[in-house]
Amino acid sequence: MLAPQLAAVFTKLQTLSTSDHASVVSMNIFVALLCACIVIGHLLEENRWMNESITALIIGLFTGFIILLISGGKSSHLLVFSEDLFFIYLLPPIIFNAGFQVKKKQFFRNFMTIMLFGAVGTLISCTVISLGVINFFKEMDIDSLDIGDFLAIGAMFAATDSVCTLQVLSQDETPLLYSLVFGESVVNDATSVVLFNAIQSFDLTNTNPKIALEFFGNFLYLFLASTVLGVVVGLVSAYIIKKLYFGRHSTDREFALMMLMAYLSYIMAELFYLSGILTVFFCGIVMSHYTWHNVTESSRVTTKHAFATLSFVAETFIFLYVGMDALDIEKWKFVNDSPGTSVAVSAVLIGLVMAGRAAFVFPLSFLSNLAKKSASEKISLREQVIIWWAGLMRGAVSMALAYNQFTRAGHTEVRGNAIMITSTISVVLFSTMVFGLMTKPLIRLVLPHPKATSSMLSDQSTPKSLEAPFLGSGQDSFDDSFVGVHRPDSIRALLTTPAHTVHYYWRKFDNAFMRPMFGGRGFVPFVPGSPTERAEHNQPQWHPSKIHASGEKPVRRFMFILQITTFTT
């Protein structure tokens, strides 16, 4: 889907270089603004309303305004936005990092619900929005849009923005909601790829069951093929690092190989016309499960933080740009003739987004709850409200798709198209600012005490937990995967009973075949100087109950405990 965009990136970027020195000035200002976003975002961190993305948006808007004043109302942006810059450079690190640091246990336990939301939910939402748009726009003064455009609008606004979700929901505080909403946003990328292809290639005038079946088959193929590709590339990276770096580790090479192979998985997906987002997400999961445990301690610290930082910079870049781009004068000049229409279109779109999401979150949650036995696993009504709310944001992905659909050669000449672009910007700004600002307080209001079980069940083996890099595989002592026996007396096993069968067989398979082959926690052979060296000795003595949820302070303390244990045994 993104292949044709590779071509356009260079064409569009060229407009950047109208004046040589001017582009150097632009780059300077942009990089300086990125720095400012980081510093101000840090200062505002304690603030209960703000988050980093909104800070970047506001700084972008403010800068755009100043540039608009200085340039005498001619331009408000420093760089020309290209959806391609976004899809080729900015999106892959964000999604890879999300997969790399997702709590795998939480994600796979809710796998069926996530699939339901991501595939069926997106379809429902798309249908509702498309029908609504067809209905409302006829009454408004908008011409030049055909049925394909309406369906594209549906697909565009049905997709929850994964980047926004990452910013608003906290994996540590509300792990269930995070995995549901974020997982949904990743899966619906595959759905939207199928939808876009369908809209562009199928004959939409006569719909019959065969086309629906073909559509379903396409989705299944795309989903499975993308997942398999991501998993295979991840496993190859684990195997290479495990085999080649035996006893002779090099942090630089390990990090370089992980980074390049993660990116390779993304562009390979593009090569085979699959969903790169889905592929790089699963590649991240596999790398954090196998590859990450095969490398040195310093590689673990480095990869964990470097991937997070790249993702963080890319996110800040996107929001800063979206803010700056919102004031682009060229897009607004068509709207001047009919400001009422633009406002009405934006309002209709926001309303439809809310209705479309409500149309699937509550029914599908009900369905999902039917399949669950224990009350603690069901999605409560309060949580459904949060899921509905937190998924309302539309971000850079919607912007990129809107540019793709409604701009020809970088200009928004047709009036209908211009109105759609400005409306998309309005929806993105409104949803990110208002829905985004309200999410944190809303969670505090609706869910005063997040489920205790959720945080207890949080997976400690992902790179996110800051202790892991220093502890090596020390945590395996409380993870039944290492002992290979399922202990029904442990509190965790009790809580996970409903889901334990699939999980149990996966564990057996993982221990018997996958880990000996690809490494992973506790299955890297003993080599002096290798990451597991110290941890192997400490397993029995070390007790996990003192693990601190997050934060940097505990690292030193645990290192200390570990060392003392080594000393006394």
Added chain:
Amino acid sequence: MLAPQLAAVFTKLQTLSTSDHASVVSMNIFVALLCACIVIGHLLEENRWMNESITALIIGLFTGFIILLISGGKSSHLLVFSEDLFFIYLLPPIIFNAGFQVKKKQFFRNFMTIMLFGAVGTLISCTVISLGVINFFKEMDIDSLDIGDFLAIGAMFAATDSVCTLQVLSQDETPLLYSLVFGESVVNDATSVVLFNAIQSFDLTNTNPKIALEFFGNFLYLFLASTVLGVVVGLVSAYIIKKLYFGRHSTDREFALMMLMAYLSYIMAELFYLSGILTVFFCGIVMSHYTWHNVTESSRVTTKHAFATLSFVAETFIFLYVGMDALDIEKWKFVNDSPGTSVAVSAVLIGLVMAGRAAFVFPLSFLSNLAKKSASEKISLREQVIIWWAGLMRGAVSMALAYNQFTRAGHTEVRGNAIMITSTISVVLFSTMVFGLMTKPLIRLVLPHPKATSSMLSDQSTPKSLEAPFLGSGQDSFDDSFVGVHRPDSIRALLTTPAHTVHYYWRKFDNAFMRPMFGGRGFVPFVPGSPTERAEHNQPQWHPSKIHASGEKPVRRFMFILQITTFTT
């Protein structure tokens, strides 16, 4: 100097996108080849002849050959080389990392010699090569080159390639040679900027003393301004992180800020028409001296390895590309008419490079030795030979400058230009392969036992030393900088006596003003959970004599020692 190139990058990259899917295929192959280079480079690491750059060159040549066969002799490269891609994305991380991990003590002790080599030496070499080229080319069958071209050839081939130097000389094994040759290659960037500007703007037909003075003044301004800019940006980053992150550290933000500000220093230098290479190099030095000590332990591990990895990937990228580009058929078709001329030109250039370098290394080493009192600090004749030899390589920088001078709009239409491009490729390939391959064995032959003093004097406070991140500022106990007193009884002070006066006053100034202001080793205020927390307590007990030169194994051992010390006190 590089500002006009920003414009060209997008124009040239556009040729990449002749076919959308083809460019995705190219990217896939290129990233896969990068992975292959890393893996094969690792496997060949023990080999005494090979190094990573030569591996990448050979893989590039091999791939180029295969592509040439497949495409039926039409093309041999996947991506269109652009000097701008090189100057904007690939060079900054390499030079920044070199500054970040350079042994500062060694570098500044030899500062005058480095300046002599980098400025005066480059001028001598440039003059020799220019005169030689004018002399030889007249007899050969080469038209269409004017005096400006000849001087440009001189400047082009007078510059030692900093990227090659990093690959061939080892900072740990031969620190003196490394700092001299690499330092020279950084300083001569400033010289070549001035030379290029001079060649383009001054009236070269009538030279008088005023122009020479103006030239010298220009160089001095450029050198000082670039250095000051790099130092200021580095200090600002140290100050921001020290002030804002007090007691509340965030690794992702710290790393992002360091990365962005380092890049900012480079593009700011371009903004003010300074030498970006010099600026980003000094920014790296300041960041490793101050900023790096203000961040958390995990940030230190992350920045150290992430910067090294980015630099490593960029270097591999360059050499892989140069190898692939060498077989580009378009450049060679002009040469087919007169293969003898091209070979002769290449041979003459290589001969002139060797003569030009000999013309300044030996006389200037003699001058430098006159100023040194102790025998151990003088550059022996054997070392002079190595300095001469190791600086003979011409790499991607020469390629980029050749493209800049001899191609118009990406095509090498004029015969003289085409011959110069192919000759440059030949010189780069020959010098990198032959001189590069021979350097390691030559050092072993000429210098069987590298000076013991050199390795003893190596600066432990740079990020390169792998122990540092885990030790915090523990090493300060043997560093008089922390105690603030110059101890003449220590073995190190004895050895450094000749240079100690400047160093002593710098230390006093650093301790009295700079460190309290900008942080740095041992001067970050005590905050629970901050990087210095543990180290502050350990200083007196910890003895540095057991420090291992390099390698990853000692880390754990020292951590262990440290922890036990904490435990027992």
